């Protein structure tokens with residue numbers, strides 16, 4: 239039995255979850271692939287839920303999901319990144335570029351739940367139901383914060399940084415798909431050069447470092463789309479480009495029942511993507527419905543940083 243099953247707050251919380259399941263949800267933002275993405279290293283890139291979504295250019299070559307070497311403190315300047323990468327042409331565009339962390343390294347001790355806080359118009363809110371769920375159940379999670387969201391939620395960012403359960407990570411500066419060639423995803427223009435990739439990563443990296451006192455280790459681009467060269471730039475800057483293996487909420491557009499069903503598919507090693515910036519969506523209620531059942535199965539949760547020491 240899992241150590242958290244005896245959490246006295248859990249029963250009360252389940253009642254709260256049941257009530258919340260009855261609350262309404264509304265589509266808010268479409269990001270991420272279909273929910274059927276399972277083990278990305280063995281499947282082709284998954285198209286977006288939108289018919290107008292971009293199609294990956296090529297299938298990825300089998301690559302280790304985990305970079306051979308972990309992130310190291312970077313001393314590279316923007317000029318050095320431009321000099322090193324500006325002559326490179328990408329051969330992949332999508333969610334599963336080589337070097338992107340999509341599942342935890344084996345043997346995986348747990349499930350990594352991640353929540354994105356995308357910011358921007360309509361995206362600067364906070365799903366307190368989701369955060370309270372995690373705190374009440376004692377669930378570790380990695381929170382990917384975008385700079386726009388941080389600017390609207392400075393005090394809360396500090397609170398989240400001080401919460402031992404949570405690890406803060408980098409969700410970009412402008413929430414741009416990470417491209418060295420100006421590719422777009424879901425109609426959102428991507429960065430256009432290696433220099434802009436540097437800015438997209440490092441501006442928010444500096445902001446998070448200033449607020450939390452330590453550099454974030456993991457980076458997920460806005461929309462999670464990136465090319466292979468941009469993924470290499472992230473590694474060169476000392477951060478792990480991070481994807482996912484289970485899309486729990488499709489950009490906070492799924493109703494709670496679907497969020498719960500998708501989350502329930504998680505097994506040790508999976509990285510779940512969901513969103514923490516859309517109060518009123520089905521995400522918080524869906525997570526609160528699904529997580530206790532996963533705990534009952536004996537599964538544990540982990541942050542990415544704990545899983546990749």
Ligand SMILES: [Zn+2]
Pocket residue numbers: 269354355356409413459460461
């Ligand atoms: Zn996002």
